[in-house]
Amino acid sequence: MNALKFYIQTFGCQMNENDSRLLHNLLLSSGYQAADDIEEADIIIVNTCCVRHTAENRALGFIGSLKHIKETKPETVIVVCGCMTQQNGEAEWLMKRARHVSVIIGTFAASRLPQYIAAYRANGKPVIDVAENYDNENLSNLPALAGGPDLHYGFKAQVNIIYGCNNFCSYCIVPYVRGRERSRSPQEIEEELRFLCSRGVKEVQLLGQNVNSYGKDLAEKTDFAALLRRLNGVDSLRRLRFMTSHPRDFGDDLIETIAGLDKVCHQFHLPVQSGSDRILRLMNRGYDSGYYLDLLAKIRRVFPDAVITSDLLLGFPGETEEDFQQTLDFIKEARFDAAYTFIYSRRSGTPAAEMPQQIEDGVKKERLQRLMDVQNPISLRLNQKAVGEKQEVLVEGRSKNNPAYLSGRNYGNKIIVFPAASDATVQAGDMAWVQVTGAQTWNLSGELCR
Numbered sequence: 001m002n003a004l005k006f007y008i009q010t011f012g013c014q015m016n017e018n019d020s021r022l023l024h025n026l027l028l029s030s031g032y033q034a035a036d037d038i039e040e041a042d043i044i045i046v047n048t049c050c051v052r053h054t055a056e057n058r059a060l061g062f063i064g065s066l067k068h069i070k071e072t073k074p075e076t077v078i079v080v081c082g083c084m085t086q087q088n089g090e091a092e093w094l095m096k097r098a099r100h101v102s103v104i105i106g107t108f109a110a111s112r113l114p115q116y117i118a119a120y121r122a123n124g125k126p127v128i129d130v131a132e133n134y135d136n137e138n139l140s141n142l143p144a145l146a147g148g149p150d151l152h153y154g155f156k157a158q159v160n161i162i163y164g165c166n167n168f169c170s171y172c173i174v175p176y177v178r179g180r181e182r183s184r185s186p187q188e189i190e191e192e193l194r195f196l197c198s199r200g201v202k203e204v205q206l207l208g209q210n211v212n213s214y215g216k217d218l219a220e221k222t223d224f225a226a227l228l229r230r231l232n233g234v235d236s237l238r239r240l241r242f243m244t245s246h247p248r249d250f251g252d253d254l255i256e257t258i259a260g261l262d263k264v265c266h267q268f269h270l271p272v273q274s275g276s277d278r279i280l281r282l283m284n285r286g287y288d289s290g291y292y293l294d295l296l297a298k299i300r301r302v303f304p305d306a307v308i309t310s311d312l313l314l315g316f317p318g319e320t321e322e323d324f325q326q327t328l329d330f331i332k333e334a335r336f337d338a339a340y341t342f343i344y345s346r347r348s349g350t351p352a353a354e355m356p357q358q359i360e361d362g363v364k365k366e367r368l369q370r371l372m373d374v375q376n377p378i379s380l381r382l383n384q385k386a387v388g389e390k391q392e393v394l395v396e397g398r399s400k401n402n403p404a405y406l407s408g409r410n411y412g413n414k415i416i417v418f419p420a421a422s423d424a425t426v427q428a429g430d431m432a433w434v435q436v437t438g439a440q441t442w443n444l445s446g447e448l449c450r
Contacts, residue, residue: 003033007041011059012049014207014243015178016082018158020047023081023113030114043077043117044069048084050173053345056084063098070100077117079103081110086177088349091130106130107178132179155394155429157201161189161227162208167246169273170284170351171316171344174209181210183218186227193234200429203239203394206231211242212249225257232261238431239394241413243269247295248286259302266303267413270295271311275330276323279316282355289330296334307337307412314371315344315364317355324367328374337382337412338442339375341368376441383414383439390435390449391416397428408432415443 006027010020023045024034035041046063049055059082066078078101085091086106094104102120105113109129116127164179165172193204206227208214215222231240240263247270258264270292274280277288299306312327331339343364346353393408393416400407406420406428418434426432426448438445 003031004042005033005035005040006043006045007035007038008045008047009038009062010047011055011062012047012051012083014158014205015160015209016047016049018160018207019082019110020045021158023047023110026111026113032114038069042075043079045079045081045113048080048082050082050084050087050090050177050347051345052342053347059084063094063101067098067100075121077102077120079105079113079117081105081107081113083107083173083177085130086132087173088176091128095126095128101126103127104130106132108133154200155202156205156396157196157203158205158207159189159192159196160184160207161211162214165209166213167210167286168284170282170355171313171347173347173350176349178209181213181217183214183216185218185220186215186222186230189227190230190234193231193237197234197236202237202429202431203241204231204237206240206242208242209244210246210249212245212251212254225254228254228257228261228264232263237263239411240264241267245270246286247272247292250295252298255298255302265411265413266305267307267309267411268299269309269311272330272334273311273313274316274319274323275327275334276319277326279319279323279327282318283313283316283352289326293330293333305412307414308334309338309340310334310336312339312341312371313344314341314367315359317344317352317359318357319344319359324370328371331371331374331378335378335382336375337414338379339371341371341375343368380439380441383441383444386414386436386444387439388436390433391444391446393418393432393434395426395428395430395432408434410434410444416446417443418446418448421448 008020008024010016038044044066046059048059063080070076070078080094080101085104091104094101103116105116106129108131112129116129120127162181162183164181165175166181168175196204212224214224214227245268250270272292273283273285275289280288296308299308346358391410393410395406395408397407399405399417404420405417406426407415407417410416416434433449434446435449436444436446
């Protein structure tokens with residue numbers, strides 16, 4: 001009998017992407033095969049996100065579109081998992097309105113997916129498990145194979161070091177759907193990195209809702225700086241990145257540690273969310289704009305080559321024009337290499353959802369455009385400073401826009417596009433030196449160094 005085939009569709013952040021990789025490997029180890037496309041799949045898994053309304057709507061739309069597949073192939077097992085299903089009452093709501101769904105599991109039950117698929121196939125009864133059970137085996141214990149549905153090359157990988165979040169920012173649903181902070185042991189993380197690197201992985205990105213909180217819940221005394229020192233010693237590893245850092249917890253000891261490590265990239269993603277101190281207090285962020293700017297100054301003093309990116313949340317309840325103008329002024333002073341901008345999305349169950357003075361969508365969109373008009377020229381000017389430099393690039397493959405060109409990322413994680421060598425001596429997965437010849441807002445262009 002041929003093995004059943006599965007297909008995973010992922011919505012959301014890097015955490016969701018990595019969860020999908022681990023689910024992919026779990027199913028492979030359970031005897032299933034990966035399908036090349038959704039039409040040939042016997043099992044369809046939708047890994048959902050609920051951090052923002054748009055991501056949730058996209059997931060719901062996709063789930064609805066699967067109804068015709070279930071009608072055509074009634075034996076198809078349709079699984080919905082991830083953050084959206086962990087929300088209070090969401091699983092029951094979904095089961096009533098999407099009766100073609102077979103299995104619904106939350107973020108605490110993902111490791112039980114194979115047994116729930118088998119149970120549904122045996123009796124045809126829908127399965128729901130969204131219990132917040134901290135005793136469950138979690139995804140970190142699943143096979144750490146390189147590759148997977150969202151890692152297109154076997155030379156880059158993501159590794160979770162901590163699950164959950166304790167910060168309770170007033171706008172954020174994450175603590176409610178991923179639970180409290182749980183750190184993996186440093187031994188387990190190092191073992192996974194060594195395994196990945198032995199399979200050809202050159203660059204690893206450490207993941208967590210707040211990597212700076214790593215180790216606080218462990219019995220053994222350790223922290224994020226100690227973990228970086230440990231992982232920097234993995235011989236075959238070339239680059240080590242991490243995200244996300246909470247600015248409040250990014251201390252001087254971490255800066256000093258990174259300064260002494262040769263594999264940790266000087267790329268720092270530090271979500272600020274707003275440049276208004278009043279709004280930051282309402283968000284429960286635990287710092288003000290002055291603290292944040294002082295942190296940037298410390299980082300740039302130690303790392304003149306630092307690439308610093310941030311998240312900005314626009315249209316938070318009660319955000320006035322004065323608050324927004326303070327954010328624009330802040331951006332000009334902070335000089336981010338890139339800022340990922342988001343419109344505030346009302347999330348049921350969070351304190352911000354009940355706050356007065358919710359901002360109209362039209363105002364949010366107008367502010368988003370004005371913010372981009374300020375940030376984009378800053379990104380372009382910083383990229384232009386790289387013209388003429390020679391930079392080491394991890395080649396990711398052919399450019400999507402022009403197959404005659406290769407695309408890769410430099411030490412600061414910026415994309416560089418350059419003509420492929422006529423003799424194909426440089427390929428995906430190689431480290432190559434490229435001279436930067438041009439700059440755009442979102443990427444660089446260059447030529448291979450001979």
